[in-house]
Amino acid sequence: MSSLWDRKNERFFCERENLPGQISKKLEEKQRVCYRPWSLNIKNFHVQKNRNAQGLCYMGLLSRTATFVRYSVEGQLPDNFWDFAAERIARFSFQDIDDTFDEYSIGWVAIDNMFDSSFAHASYAVGDQIVLAMRIDERKVSATLLKKFSLKEEERVKKEHQTPRLSRGHRDQIKEDVRLQLAKKALPAPSVYELSWNLSDNTILFFSTSAKAQSILEDFFKDCFGLSIILQVPYLAAANLLDHSELERLKEIQPEILV
Amino acid sequence: MDLVDIISEKKFLGQEFLTWLWYKSEERGGAILLPEEGDILVVFEKHMLLESGEGESLERLICKGLQAELQEARTGLLMGKKLEKARIYLAKGDYEWRFSLSATLFEFRSVSLPKTVASGDDSSDPLAWEAKVLERTGMSEEVVHTIDQLFRMFLKIRIGSGWSQEKAGLKAWIAKSAEH
Numbered sequence: 263m264s265s266l267w268d269r270k271n272e273r274f275f276c277e278r279e280n281l282p283g284q285i286s287k288k289l290e291e292k293q294r295v296c297y298r299p300w301s302l303n304i305k306n307f308h309v310q311k312n313r314n315a316q317g318l319c320y321m322g323l324l325s326r327t328a329t330f331v332r333y334s335v336e337g338q339l340p341d342n343f344w345d346f347a348a349e350r351i352a353r354f355s356f357q358d359i360d361d362t363f364d365e366y367s368i369g370w371v372a373i374d375n376m377f378d379s380s381f382a383h384a385s386y387a388v389g390d391q392i393v394l395a396m397r398i399d400e401r402k403v404s405a406t407l408l409k410k411f412s413l414k415e416e417e418r419v420k421k422e423h424q425t426p427r428l429s430r431g432h433r434d435q436i437k438e439d440v441r442l443q444l445a446k447k448a449l450p451a452p453s454v455y456e457l458s459w460n461l462s463d464n465t466i467l468f469f470s471t472s473a474k475a476q477s478i479l480e481d482f483f484k485d486c487f488g489l490s491i492i493l494q495v496p497y498l499a500a501a502n503l504l505d506h507s508e509l510e511r512l513k514e515i516q517p518e519i520l521v
Numbered sequence: 522m523d524l525v526d527i528i529s530e531k532k533f534l535g536q537e538f539l540t541w542l543w544y545k546s547e548e549r550g551g552a553i554l555l556p557e558e559g560d561i562l563v564v565f566e567k568h569m570l571l572e573s574g575e576g577e578s579l580e581r582l583i584c585k586g587l588q589a590e591l592q593e594a595r596t597g598l599l600m601g602k603k604l605e606k607a608r609i610y611l612a613k614g615d616y617e618w619r620f621s622l623s624a625t626l627f628e629f630r631s632v633s634l635p636k637t638v639a640s641g642d643d644s645s646d647p648l649a650w651e652a653k654v655l656e657r658t659g660m661s662e663e664v665v666h667t668i669d670q671l672f673r674m675f676l677k678i679r680i681g682s683g684w685s686q687e688k689a690g691l692k693a694w695i696a697k698s699a700e701h
Contacts (some may be wrong), residue, residue, distance in 0.1 A: 323653070327631045327632055327633050327634075328629075328632045328634065328657070332665055460662065467661055495625065496534045496535035500534070500672070503673040503676060504673070504676055516535075520692055521692060521696070
């Protein structure tokens with residue numbers, strides 16, 4: 263296997279074909295950092311430089327560049343907070359579904375190792391912060407495959423029953439059965455999203471701008487800690503920057519024309 | 522008001538702030554005086570997105586280029602557009618950040634954090650690892666905190682009696698910069 267750093271697109275290619283003379287020691291080092299054993303089954307692949315060796319988090323907490331939004335945590339933390347947090351994090355830690363037929367699993371893992379759900383190698387408690395990664399494994403079925411195999415099964419049933427058409431309910435049932443069969447064959451695809459929870463000001467930096475990931479985090483955080491979190495868009499962030507009378511005036515202002 | 526309504530009805534607040542910040546950064550060659558902290562450097566780099574209208578009448582203008590003076594973007598301001606996203610260079614004390622800030626949601630994208638001693642990769646030492654995590658979260662929070670301070674400055678002006686004067690200066694800047 264050889265490797266090539268693509269400066270223009272800032273990504274790191276690894277290919278099976280040999281590219282003699284183009285691999286420096288530095289690039290080989292980068293390859294080791296980016297290397298993932300399951301990628302050996304893929305003929306050609308590329309790994310973005312910000313992807314962690316053992317996680318799949320782009321622009322995360324430990325990446326060279328980070329992408330994040332801020333949340334505020336609503337409500338009071340319990341007095342015995344660290345005991346409370348330890349119990350909840352353990353209860354909501356990630357459960358592997360590789361050897362089951364479960365379609366979906368979500369839970370906490372260590373930020374630098376998506377396989378460490380017991381935090382054996384690195385604690386989630388860092389200073390007055392809790393640093394966690396939310397891992398989601400999901401068996402996904404592509405719409406194209408679902409359509410193909412549903413139609414195939416419909417044709418088989420029509421021949422078997424010698425009928426030109428199937429009812430809507432029957433077709434829906436076939437589609438759901440096929441989806442379940444395909445889901446069982448699919449490997450669970452992981453996604454990892456990191457967060458740091460600053461306990462001194464009760465805010466969270468969530469290292470993703472995906473609306474779907476943010477929505478999942480809001481629900482999962484509430485389930486885990488019983489606390490709501492609110493995305494700090496400008497108008498809500500202003501509530502922490504102004505006093506009461508100023509906020510009343512802020513409510514009244516209208517968009518300004520600047521030309 | 523739920524979050525979706527707040528985002529749609531109050532998105533102008535973030536866009537006006539980002540537009541004002543561009544004006545402020547050019548007023549004194551990039552230097553902005555933060556109350557009780559002194560001067561910081563805020564430079565708008567050559568990549569920005571402007572918006573006007575909403576719904577079906579929404580118009581977007583993307584400007585980027587290493588040698589460009591963002592003339593199209595300045596003309597966009599003159600056409601009534603406001604800044605929705607910008608690439609910003611920020612220097613405060615000994616540290617410097619580069620990041621893209623989106624106005625509507627206050628998303629910090631592609632944040633390049635300052636290089637420091639603990640930036641090295643020594644994952645075998647738990648203390649070094651902890652220091653690295655603390656430093657990175659601290660540096661990330663610092664850039665958010667600085668934007669908070671700038672946003673507070675803007676809000677105080679925006680809701681205060683000085684807004685008419687500030688708006689006049691902003692309008693004059695838009696008109697002048699589009700001429701060049």
